[in-house]
Amino acid sequence: MASRQLQENKEVVLEVVKLNGEQLCYASQSLKNDYEVVLEAVKQNGLALNYASYELAENKEIVDFILEAVARNCKAFKFASGELKTDRQFVLQVANQHVGSLEFACDELRNDKEFMLTLIEQCGGVVLEYASHQLQRDKEVVMKAVKSYGCALQHVSTTDLAYDKEIVLEAVKQHGSALRYASEEMKR
DSSP states (O other): OOSHHHHTOHHHHHHHHHHOGGGGGGSOHHHHTOHHHHHHHHHHOGGGGGGSOHHHHHOGGGHHHHHHHHHHOGGGGGGSOHHHHTOHHHHHHHHHHOGGGGGGSOHHHHTOHHHHHHHHHHHOGGGGGGSOTTGGGOHHHHHHHHHHOGGGGGGGTTSGGGGOHHHHHHHHHHOGGGGGGSOHHHHO
16 A cells, blocks of 8 residues: 555555555554454454554453454464453453463463363363463373373373373373373383
């Protein structure tokens, strides 16, 4: 987009962002704050959320909008407000859209045992990758994770739990190739 006149023309900007969502960066500030324009940009490319106005990104009413962005690209959650990144229910919804978005959830939630157990229940053991190092050493959390996704064992390979016979057996029962993440001692 070139001229200020085009950058302020909602119809033109809508057509452009439908083709390339990241072109939202060239829209006028008022259109970066326009729900319809930003939603279309995000539908095309979740990372377009980066160019939405601060007011829009901070607005809790845009939950569906953020979820749309995350469904397109898990990294879009990086651009959500700090408040949303600490909201348990919202983070659960986001994780159900794309587990990889947990990388951008607040540390407090990633270190919350009950929250991580709930996530494992909802999304599977793959979420262990995003748990805090402390929880990756917690036997209850790890056991629940490997029971649903044996290869979650890879996220505990540097801890004592990689030597835990019960955990390794559960992981291998769930997915045979999980054995490659067990300690050398356990492989024998």
